Amino acid sequence: MTGALIVARYALREAVRRRVILVVLVLTVGFLALYALGAAVSFDEVNTLAADDQLDERVLVGATLFGLAMFTTLFLGTVLGVFLTLGAVRGDAERGLLQPIVVRPVGRTSLLLGRYVGAALVCAVYVTGVYIAAMVITGITGDWWPDDPVGPGAGLVLAVLVITALSLLGSVFLSSTANGIAVFMVFGAGLAAGLLGQIGDALAVQTLQDVAEISSWVLPFEALYQAGLHALTQDTRGITGVIVQLGPFGGAQDAGPGLWLWSLAYLGLVGAAARAGFARRDL
């Protein structure tokens, strides 16, 4: 465990020294500024509308905007997690960075665990920060707050950790470029599966619903995002509730604790696969 902590600290220092975090923070500030502008303008527009008995425009705008912010946070967290891990094994080995470290007595498992913990820590802090910032911006500009402010954020963090783990697993077998492409295609596939499920629900097409169901088990990050969207307005009823549950970029979908348990088990399985692959890899 000590070896893993040393490697994790090394990974964190690398992220700071390479200015990865600085670049990400600058770009994120830009995103949040744009989001604040968009939210302010949108809520100002809502204030000019006549009151509707059946539709709460403020909730509709708040939940939609924040749902979009959640998707952006998921995407940015994914980019960060993937770029911190895409070359962790084969990429670093090809560049000759890995061998001097692997020869040390810390062991390959500790090395892998340390790289993951370092990247996961950076991603978790980042996603949590952006999520909270977007929530506060939405609350301040529109006086709208999620019904469940904690669950969706935690779900986003877990979703990014799942993708980061997949990226680390890919790095054992693929070169950096191939792994980056593969992970983003997997991310896109999960997103597409969520949209197909939404279409399947709307048109009552069982095949599409099945595809979405299977995908959510194979790629649980999309299901975590959908569950987060659902939790945003879980107490909202009526037409407003129906509309906001459609959600941006994949509909909101209640999942329950099984999804969380499966996601944690999924992390363990991906980690075990990465460990087994790395143990057999000649460097």
Next chain:
Amino acid sequence: MPIVLSCESLEKRYGATVALGGVDLQVERGELLGLLGPNGAGKSTLTKIACGLVRASGGRAHVEGAPAGSAPARAAIGYLAELFRFPDWLSADELIALHQSLAGSDGGPAERAELLELVGLADARTVKAGAMSKGMQQRLGIAQALVGSPRLLMLDEPTSALDPVGRRVVRDLLRELRRRDVAVVLSSHLLSEVELVCDRVAILVGGQIVARGTPAELARPRGVEVETGTGVRSFPDAAREDVPRIVAELVSSGEQVYEVSLLASTLEDAYLEAVGAA
């Protein structure tokens, strides 16, 4: 002397390609072994198996009695790869500190200062690896390999990027390590370097050791040359014991003898012969 590295019938196959075809090798404490061979002979594979970077397909390798690749074996090894890179954002001092942590060394700043001094980088402790020349990086690599006082040092082409002064620094360092009873396996194409510092040489060709011995054992007599008043006369089949007779015959035939040289092949000759014959 105790055996530090032991390989028995060591094999490595990559699909149909045989990288090592049953290598037996032992390195004693304080011994400096030169590992020679053309590209693709299996030198790096042998080194990597000893370091636990590559899994053997057959046979056994032990470091200080522990199976190669195990934690105790890795704890006893220092390694410098042929192709390596250090994180360009780490300074020399930070890199050594990182490896101290990874190796569990409690040497602290004193060990870092000593190692950087040993490889001639005492003035470059704050210089980032990315700002170093290839030669400086190679010396930093040797310092990194020495972290934690390893009992076996595996060096794969450690002087390929060094200038003559840098090579001399490494030669002196290797002699110092021998004095400290550290075993060194030096894989190199620079035969003159190997000849200068190594106690023993093993020549690998096609995954097999085709010749081994001290540099003197591998060298062979190549006759006698005599400088006379009429020019240099060669006696390629003559040996040391033939010299009095040859000189006597030349003098009796009226030649004036100025110098007699016993010729012996160099390690390079022995290497080329071994590689060519394999």
